[in-house]
Amino acid sequence: MREPESVPYRVLSLLRDNGPLSRAQLSDRLEIPRPRLLAELDRMVAAGKVLEAGPAASRGGRRSTLVQLDPGLRFAAVDLGASSLDIEITDGGLEPVAAYSEAADIRSGPVAVLGRVSEILHKLAAQGHYTRLDAIGIGLPGPVSFRDGVPVSPPIMVGWNRYPVRDTLAREHGCPVVVDNDVNVMALGERHSGVARTVDHLLFVKIGSGIGSGMQHHGRIYRGAEGCAGDIGHIQVESDGPLCTCGNTGCLEAYFGGAALARDATAAARSGESAALAVRLAERGVLTAEDVAECATGGDTASIALIRNGGHRVGQVLATLVSFMNPSMIVIGGGLAGLGFVLLSEIRSVVYKRSLPLATGNLPIVMSELGPRAGVVGAALLASELCYGDRPA
Amino acid sequence: MREPESVPYRVLSLLRDNGPLSRAQLSDRLEIPRPRLLAELDRMVAAGKVLEAGPAASRGGRRSTLVQLDPGLRFAAVDLGASSLDIEITDGGLEPVAAYSEAADIRSGPVAVLGRVSEILHKLAAQGHYTRLDAIGIGLPGPVSFRDGVPVSPPIMVGWNRYPVRDTLAREHGCPVVVDNDVNVMALGERHSGVARTVDHLLFVKIGSGIGSGMQHHGRIYRGAEGCAGDIGHIQVESDGPLCTCGNTGCLEAYFGGAALARDATAAARSGESAALAVRLAERGVLTAEDVAECATGGDTASIALIRNGGHRVGQVLATLVSFMNPSMIVIGGGLAGLGFVLLSEIRSVVYKRSLPLATGNLPIVMSELGPRAGVVGAALLASELCYGDRPA
Numbered sequence: 017m018r019e020p021e022s023v024p025y026r027v028l029s030l031l032r033d034n035g036p037l038s039r040a041q042l043s044d045r046l047e048i049p050r051p052r053l054l055a056e057l058d059r060m061v062a063a064g065k066v067l068e069a070g071p072a073a074s075r076g077g078r079r080s081t082l083v084q085l086d087p088g089l090r091f092a093a094v095d096l097g098a099s100s101l102d103i104e105i106t107d108g109g110l111e112p113v114a115a116y117s118e119a120a121d122i123r124s125g126p127v128a129v130l131g132r133v134s135e136i137l138h139k140l141a142a143q144g145h146y147t148r149l150d151a152i153g154i155g156l157p158g159p160v161s162f163r164d165g166v167p168v169s170p171p172i173m174v175g176w177n178r179y180p181v182r183d184t185l186a187r188e189h190g191c192p193v194v195v196d197n198d199v200n201v202m203a204l205g206e207r208h209s210g211v212a213r214t215v216d217h218l219l220f221v222k223i224g225s226g227i228g229s230g231m232q233h234h235g236r237i238y239r240g241a242e243g244c245a246g247d248i249g250h251i252q253v254e255s256d257g258p259l260c261t262c263g264n265t266g267c268l269e270a271y272f273g274g275a276a277l278a279r280d281a282t283a284a285a286r287s288g289e290s291a292a293l294a295v296r297l298a299e300r301g302v303l304t305a306e307d308v309a310e311c312a313t314g315g316d317t318a319s320i321a322l323i324r325n326g327g328h329r330v331g332q333v334l335a336t337l338v339s340f341m342n343p344s345m346i347v348i349g350g351g352l353a354g355l356g357f358v359l360l361s362e363i364r365s366v367v368y369k370r371s372l373p374l375a376t377g378n379l380p381i382v383m384s385e386l387g388p389r390a391g392v393v394g395a396a397l398l399a400s401e402l403c404y405g406d407r408p409a
Numbered sequence: 410m411r412e413p414e415s416v417p418y419r420v421l422s423l424l425r426d427n428g429p430l431s432r433a434q435l436s437d438r439l440e441i442p443r444p445r446l447l448a449e450l451d452r453m454v455a456a457g458k459v460l461e462a463g464p465a466a467s468r469g470g471r472r473s474t475l476v477q478l479d480p481g482l483r484f485a486a487v488d489l490g491a492s493s494l495d496i497e498i499t500d501g502g503l504e505p506v507a508a509y510s511e512a513a514d515i516r517s518g519p520v521a522v523l524g525r526v527s528e529i530l531h532k533l534a535a536q537g538h539y540t541r542l543d544a545i546g547i548g549l550p551g552p553v554s555f556r557d558g559v560p561v562s563p564p565i566m567v568g569w570n571r572y573p574v575r576d577t578l579a580r581e582h583g584c585p586v587v588v589d590n591d592v593n594v595m596a597l598g599e600r601h602s603g604v605a606r607t608v609d610h611l612l613f614v615k616i617g618s619g620i621g622s623g624m625q626h627h628g629r630i631y632r633g634a635e636g637c638a639g640d641i642g643h644i645q646v647e648s649d650g651p652l653c654t655c656g657n658t659g660c661l662e663a664y665f666g667g668a669a670l671a672r673d674a675t676a677a678a679r680s681g682e683s684a685a686l687a688v689r690l691a692e693r694g695v696l697t698a699e700d701v702a703e704c705a706t707g708g709d710t711a712s713i714a715l716i717r718n719g720g721h722r723v724g725q726v727l728a729t730l731v732s733f734m735n736p737s738m739i740v741i742g743g744g745l746a747g748l749g750f751v752l753l754s755e756i757r758s759v760v761y762k763r764s765l766p767l768a769t770g771n772l773p774i775v776m777s778e779l780g781p782r783a784g785v786v787g788a789a790l791l792a793s794e795l796c797y798g799d800r801p802a
Contacts, residue, residue, distance in 0.1 A: 240610055240768070244765055373562065
């Protein structure tokens with residue numbers, strides 16, 4: 017059961033999401049009696065979290081003092097993917113003050129990868145983007161024990177099992193750290209600042225190298241018993257389907273996702289099915305999902321068919337999940353969201369046809385609005401929740 | 410977001426679940442200051458909800474007064490199935506004081522069925538089981554708008570769409586009424602008094618004429634955007650499977666459930682595949698799931714195969730749902746739970762083999778403990794929550 021929210025959390029998150037407000041506005045909006053609010057504000061000023069910034073515009077009568085987040089607040093938001101590393105430094109209102117991305121291989125292990133994260137953070141500090149961090153939020157591409165701040169049996173993160181990610185970063189940077197699964201983090205970002213604002217029951221689906229999902233109910237992430245809820249990449253689509261890297265057959269990821277799409281595109285190029293893909297394969301030696309997207313845009317029917325087939329498989333799984341959880345919105349994100357309308361329309365057609373009519377009567381299925389930034393936005397949000405005193409469930 | 414629980418609710422639900430307690434014990438266990446508690450107790454006594462019943466056993470020092478639920482409290486718990494009607498009258502602690510069951514056809518419509526429910530309730534009153542009801546809880550075999558107290562597009566409840574079930578019963582019996590989906594209600598019962606006590610993330614699966622499920626997270630029912638979450642009977646198991654009554658092909662219910670099992674048993678009897686089923690068909694003219702259960706117990710291989718195949722299909726769907734929601738426990742209930750160990754072991758084998766290992770490492774899959782009483786226990790619990798002042802989410 018969730019604890020009632022504290023006054024400081026309510027004040028700080030309101031300032032984060034609305035910008036500066038007068039004391040009078042805070043008191044009104046949060047329905048907190050004036051004397052109580054003033055006492056709490058004094059404590060928040062002393063803690064370096066808010067600043068009282070002179071008189072607000074008059075509402076008639078005595079002018080109320082304007083309150084804002086301390087402009088020196090800094091969060092680090094880290095989004096680790098299978099093959100990428102994205103970092104943003106934000107202010108207390110989650111506005112980015114610096115951003116950095118590079119390729120990274122999660123399989124090089126926690127010491128190397130987290131060492132690189134810290135190196136980048138120190139460099140951003142040296143460049144003047146922060147003097148100290150108030151909190152760090154980090155998303156990892158695998159199941160996470162949210163309570164312990166460690167990855168748990170993550171399939172693609174070799175050497176990371178139960179590695180103390182939270183404690184390592186906290187020690188190195190002297191601030192609180194929150195660790196979560198990357199898809200949960202993207203879902204959080206999308207609900208806070210993207211297309212899913214105020215959605216009650218959100219199903220976020222990430223289609224990248226692999227496929228995962230994140231659920232949010234009234235803004236709270238649903239993690240399940242072991243923290244692995246939403247891990248839909250190895251749901252069986254066909255019992256006699258192709259072999260998956262996990263050892264089972266017919267998993268969703270064996271049909272679709274960046275890896276499966278590159279494999280199928282290469283086969284289509286070699287078999288002569290797609291001249292456009294064959295040209296690219298000859299030029300570059302390898303094919304990626306981006307090649308398929310570009311060839312599809314150029315009208316290559318084999319590429320369009322690959323995307324359509326993949327969307328069909330994703331749609332089959334989502335149709336089941338929609339009947340089960342009855343979400344209010346589905347958002348598609350991740351690297352392959354770039355496959356665009358062909359993918360989206362195929363997913364829609366299967367879900368709308370196969371799920372319970374009552375569950376699809378009012379169910380938007382849309383592309384992520386934040387795109388590749390969803391992860392860092394969500395990680396910054398988590399960092400702010402930790403710093404502002406919420407206890408995420 | 411959930412409201413914090415009120416003091417009266419916390420007192421009343423503690424007395425419901427623990428029996429009489431002294432004022433001192435209540436104050437200790439609920440961490441409510443003594444003067445506040447006494448003032449609240451006075452109000453609850455005046456409202457006819459609790460009784461102060463003389464001195465409690467001494468803990469040394471002055472004796473504390475014993476507090477108990479008013480023995481005159483009465484709830485009506487109603488469980489409407491596709492073809493059955495079960496009613497219990499309980500006291501404030503949910504102990505049954507009277508029970509009544511009869512066959513009923515939900516398709517005879519809301520006026521006839523609810524009229525019959527009221528007739529039975531009035532008869533139970535005439536027999537002295539209650540003088541007035543404090544609340545009624547009722548479970549319906551279809552999607553329900555919990556907020557409005559009406560069924561919403563229920564597939565098997567012809568003529569019930571948006572019928573004002575709550576308001577009709579409230580007017581007739583002069584007490585508050587709470588309406589929910591029957592599987593949600595069974596799940597509530599099982600978590601309150603059955604095998605799933607204190608389970609954090611419960612997935613309850615009802616296999617009766619049809620198949621449905623109910624989820625609970627920390628004791629709260631998850632209903633989804635339109636109240637139809639858990640409706641898994643029409644999830645597609647095979648794209649080229651048999652035609653379902655819903656018009657789609659390959660739905661779970663087209664493969665298994667009471668109706669599908671009766672159909673397949675009849676075919677096995679007619680084709681000569683099962684001599685045992687053929688004998689029963691000749692004797693009675695129709696076969697039911699019970700015939701299959703009894704023949705299976707008697708060693709009939711065709712009957713065992715029918716149950717095993719059905720369990721396999723249910724297991725396929727549950728494997729997907731387990732990867733997605735990562736529950737802490739699965740409870741199998743409903744009329745076909747009587748198929749027993751063959752069914753359970755087949756479901757277990759598919760789920761444990763196909764779901765994410767992290768999600769099944771510590772996942773009991775068990776039979777309902779309350780059996781056919783799960784529905785009325787859950788309905789009585791809902792009625793008590795309403796009467797005791799909770800706001801179910």
